[in-house]
Amino acid sequence: MFLKELSLIHFKNYEEARLEFGPAINCFAGDNGSGKTNLLDAIHYLSLCKSYFNPIDSQNIRHTAPFFVIQGIYSGNEKEENLYCGVKRGQKKVFKRNQKEYERLAEHIGAFPLVMISPADSELIEGGSESRRRFLDSVISQYDRRYLDQLIQYNRALSQRNALLRQFADSGQFDKQSLEVWDMKLIDHGAPLYEERKRFLAEFIPIFQQHYKQLSGSGETVELRYDSNLNDSAFAEALEQALPRDRSILHSTCGIHRDDLDFRMDGHSLRKTGSQGQQKTYLLALKLAQFDFLRLHHDADAAPILLLDDIHDKLDESRVKKLMQIIAEPRFGQVFITDTHANRLPLLFGELRINCRVFCVQKGAIIPVESDDLQPLS
Numbered sequence: 476m477f478l479k480e481l482s483l484i485h486f487k488n489y490e491e492a493r494l495e496f497g498p499a500i501n502c503f504a505g506d507n508g509s510g511k512t513n514l515l516d517a518i519h520y521l522s523l524c525k526s527y528f529n530p531i532d533s534q535n536i537r538h539t540a541p542f543f544v545i546q547g548i549y550s551g552n553e554k555e556e557n558l559y560c561g562v563k564r565g566q567k568k569v570f571k572r573n574q575k576e577y578e579r580l581a582e583h584i585g586a587f588p589l590v591m592i593s594p595a596d597s598e599l600i601e602g603g604s605e606s607r608r609r610f611l612d613s614v615i616s617q618y619d620r621r622y623l624d625q626l627i628q629y630n631r632a633l634s635q636r637n638a639l640l641r642q643f644a645d646s647g648q649f650d651k652q653s654l655e656v657w658d659m660k661l662i663d664h665g666a667p668l669y670e671e672r673k674r675f676l677a678e679f680i681p682i683f684q685q686h687y688k689q690l691s692g693s694g695e696t697v698e699l700r701y702d703s704n705l706n707d708s709a710f711a712e713a714l715e716q717a718l719p720r721d722r723s724i725l726h727s728t729c730g731i732h733r734d735d736l737d738f739r740m741d742g743h744s745l746r747k748t749g750s751q752g753q754q755k756t757y758l759l760a761l762k763l764a765q766f767d768f769l770r771l772h773h774d775a776d777a778a779p780i781l782l783l784d785d786i787h788d789k790l791d792e793s794r795v796k797k798l799m800q801i802i803a804e805p806r807f808g809q810v811f812i813t814d815t816h817a818n819r820l821p822l823l824f825g826e827l828r829i830n831c832r833v834f835c836v837q838k839g840a841i842i843p844v845e846s847d848d849l850q851p852l853s
């Protein structure tokens with residue numbers, strides 16, 4: 476299954492655009508601010524019903540326009556699928572598959588698997604634990620529908636429990652039994668989520684380490700550790716122990732919503748000691764492992780769409796070349812890459828004898844480039 480056609484109306488800096496893609500590598504080249512990343516984000520919307528960058532849908536509507544529409548036609552297995560995402564200011568987002576509207580967006584997640592690699596991923600290293608949990612959840616929920624449902628239920632129970640803690644403080648009365656109702660729900664939904672995260676990481680980590688080795692070609696060892704309150708004690712016990720603290724700070728301090736991933740290189744914190752290039756390589760290895768994992772676990776064994784934003788960001792030429800060779804392997808399907816230099820990627824692919832389709836992006840207009848038009852690099 477690959478994205479054959481993409482149409483945009485009033486999406487970010489695009490007034491209107493219609494593009495036809497090839498089933499393998501597609502490159503968007505253009506100056507800063509021309510709209511390359513916005514195209515990747517539109518493709519991200521179609522798979523995951525949301526932007527990779529801005530969670531507020533209305534801010535992705537072209538300034539002053541009343542709505543945006545993103546449409547995609549996917550082709551594969553002798554059938555076509557039509558996806559539609561429409562956002563109107565002040566209204567609920569509408570998402571349709573083959574003209575039929577979803578009741579719950581969660582039903583769509585995982586049907587068109589996708590992996591995004593972007594300079595914004597540095598947030599995974601520099602940001603708080605929330606971004607790392609989001610990464611974990613986004614990988615697992617693209618292949619395990621029950622996981623996402625459990626997570627939604629868990630988060631609901633969590634906000635109810637937090638509300639109750641605040642209510643106890645306001646009223647000056649504490650009712651352990653009514654708190655236990657929410658404790659039970661946290662345990663019912665949280666324990667399977669913890670087990671699934673553990674199971675996932677046990678399979679994921681060796682794939683990730685293999686990718687790091689291949690990309691870096693160097694001797695450093697990378698690790699990824701799962702930190703959870705539940706690593707050392709059962710959920711019920713941990714909740715009991717945390718109760719005095721929860722009551723004093725008025726929110727739940729124990730549970731899988733506090734989980735974290737510890738990124739390490741040669742035994743040290745990656746954030747504190749890794750170079751920019753090493754950190755970027757670590758992130759690339761994480762995302763390529765996500766790709767392999769989703770491909771292996773998707774029902775139809777379909778290759779996810781891979782989006783590579785700003786591929787030269789912090790990588791030296793040899794790592795870019797290695798990465799391009801990896802994504803040209805047959806296990807990869809459709810890939811979209813952005814670069815600020817018009818010829819750099821097509822010439823590299825030419826040198827590696829890999830076919831690619833190139834689009835030149837200029838301030839909201841997109842022009843397909845014929846390979847004869849490419850100029851050698853000076």
Ligand SMILES: Nc1ncnc2c1ncn2[C@@H]1O[C@H](COP(=O)(O)OP(=O)(O)OP(=O)(O)O)[C@@H](O)[C@H]1O
Binds near residue numbers: 488535
């Ligand atoms: N809601 C919006 N309405 C209109 N324009 C928008 C909106 N959101 C973003 N833009 C514009 O989109 C442009 C940025 O596009 P994008 O991030 O895709 O650029 P890019 O080609 O990836 O640039 P770079 O090479 O710097 O990464 C900016 O000019 C920005 O002002």
Ligand SMILES: [Mg+2]
Binds near residue numbers: 511512513784785813
């Ligand atoms: Mg960009």
